[in-house]
Amino acid sequence: MTFLEEFNPKHLTLTVESPTFWRVTFNNPPINVIGLEMMRDLKALLTELENNKTVNVVVFDSADPDFYIAHYDVTVDNELAEALPKATDYTAWVDITVRMSKLDAVTVAAIRGITRGAGSELVLAMDMRFASLEKTKLAQVEIALNAVTGGGASGRLPSLVGRGRTMEILLGAEDFDGALAEKYGYVNRALPDAELDEFVSRFARRVSGWDHQAIVEVKEFINKYTRLPDGEYPLHSDAYWAAVSNPEVGATVERLLEKGMQERGPLEYDLATKIGAIAQQR
Amino acid sequence: MTFLEEFNPKHLTLTVESPTFWRVTFNNPPINVIGLEMMRDLKALLTELENNKTVNVVVFDSADPDFYIAHYDVTVDNELAEALPKATDYTAWVDITVRMSKLDAVTVAAIRGITRGAGSELVLAMDMRFASLEKTKLAQVEIALNAVTGGGASGRLPSLVGRGRTMEILLGAEDFDGALAEKYGYVNRALPDAELDEFVSRFARRVSGWDHQAIVEVKEFINKYTRLPDGEYPLHSDAYWAAVSNPEVGATVERLLEKGMQERGPLEYDLATKIGAIAQQR
């Protein structure tokens, strides 16, 4: 059986636009958190793409116009996550972000909706990001849980937005809308929401027509000059898990869940604004 | 006696907005030059912050709406400056900028008014910069004195504005207003003057609420990927002092002082434009 016959993802959809252009659509209602099944799906996809010499470009979009990826599923059982098949020695999530950042295929995020925490880290691990001007909210809110970003944001933002704006994004933990994300370089460009899909599809179709080996070589040089050594990323993960294993953080997460975290409601729509007050309610 | 009881600064004011949020206001009339007393004040503040495990954020603003920090006081007696207490082996000014760039607390410049030379270097050594859209003039004018920037601008600008714009800022020695400074990444954002104070205060209050240790860890990773090794900065300082020790530069400084440098008048308001012609008047 080929990969396409075999692949049966639970929380994303794979659309073969052409042999050289694939589309992945995140789809984990109610708000597209990154949970166990989505990680399993992503890891299987990454394994295929690591061996596939045909696919030139993969677009990642969302089935939910309000939530691109809300964040990591805080209810995931860590042992199950770590038991998922992996291709590196890294923790489950870093295994995904590091591998994503090293694929031969060009990875393009088409961001519409809320994209916080691990969602932001996932798009930062892709090669480029296009965002809806009206409907984007990008944020790294980990510091509200007393933690650094565990999947590499502090390693990837500096080469996109520079030192001062990286400080602001990670220490401010606020939402960045499309216009500000573009101004800072957090995304390549913000496009009017009505134009985003056609823009990204046209761009991806164009890239899908190039020679596969040429794409690999172009990316190799850029990666050589812009990627940190892989070994940096486990350090982030270790620091993150050390911080959130503190019982006080566990209590914060409990309070957040009671107030509607991971549900399609006001807390998640406005999480960056509200998380601070809830976290500091001791 | 605690630091707060003991600290009696001459050319700046320290306001304790809360135990975790301090505000430093530069105040050295007539135009906020960085002189001996302000350096003494800054060094005492840095020493405290290097040991303080409570303060999460320090905002630096100015008591003078026209001059944030005009520049280094060209009349400072070097021997006295070097005799000030220091925590590094570096020259007096580099001791300040390097230590500023390494604090645990988040350092935020709220820039309103003229910020040239060492003033620009000081804000570049902070973690982030917000500026008045209408009232900001940022510049590095050292090349008019035949010199490189002595306090690290050429080491810090590249990670904010990239190679080409660093070249333009340091070789053009022109004023950058708020809009252009934002476009280049010289500041994080330029805000309408009427909104600047509230924006920065709100941001700082938010950051002041996070866990101290989490802030330290976030900054540690960002610093690891965006700071040059400390040892680079003495090289800048040596090159600066070698250049300005030339008698021709001394004569230029004399001419500038005769024409109103360090006074609240037309030369200082428009120094970047006028310094070239005066420097080249031989």
Next chain:
Amino acid sequence: MTFLEEFNPKHLTLTVESPTFWRVTFNNPPINVIGLEMMRDLKALLTELENNKTVNVVVFDSADPDFYIAHYDVTVDNELAEALPKATDYTAWVDITVRMSKLDAVTVAAIRGITRGAGSELVLAMDMRFASLEKTKLAQVEIALNAVTGGGASGRLPSLVGRGRTMEILLGAEDFDGALAEKYGYVNRALPDAELDEFVSRFARRVSGWDHQAIVEVKEFINKYTRLPDGEYPLHSDAYWAAVSNPEVGATVERLLEKGMQERGPLEYDLATKIGAIAQQR
């Protein structure tokens, strides 16, 4: 004989605006490709500038308002190109771009018109770039020839536009107009076409007045923090020549020439859009 008496360029003009400010105007009708003679001219100019201790700034503009530099002349005889005098062990074109990026004089591109492929690489090797808002089209189209950029674009773009936008420029191979090039940092600034010349001339006159040694020292520090080691660039060149030596690429170039490449006509005006379809017409 002095250099100025001896220098008799074929495809560019040298104007001595002052002893410290030179202007180079590309002039190789019909569309300013970089051919054998222009490379010979540039190498002679670089040799002079490498030894000249007076010239502080060199502006590079174009005699053709529509084409700044169309691209490399695809009909150049490689053996003749490599036989041109060179100052490095690198291939003919890399010899030019690496040396351009290391001059004592400040190099300023005044971009008006189409600037693709090696044209874009040449301006990326300069210290800064100012562009006509209305008349600029910057692009790296090499991937349409199954190739990486041979003259260093993938090494120089990251420090200007960051990782994500470098990916987009090199993998999308599309035209960037002045506004988008400014937004990304591909150029320092885009100026209204009517203001470009005066802006650049004024800036260059200003820089031309500084102390030569101070310029050298400022550039030395910036270069130290923003230039890749020279040894990276031959790798790009090797990968480029390996790719284009493929007979399939030769056939593509033949088709492009038949359809009007290197002529002043619709294909060259719109090369970035059209090259993909022609390249993929097998």
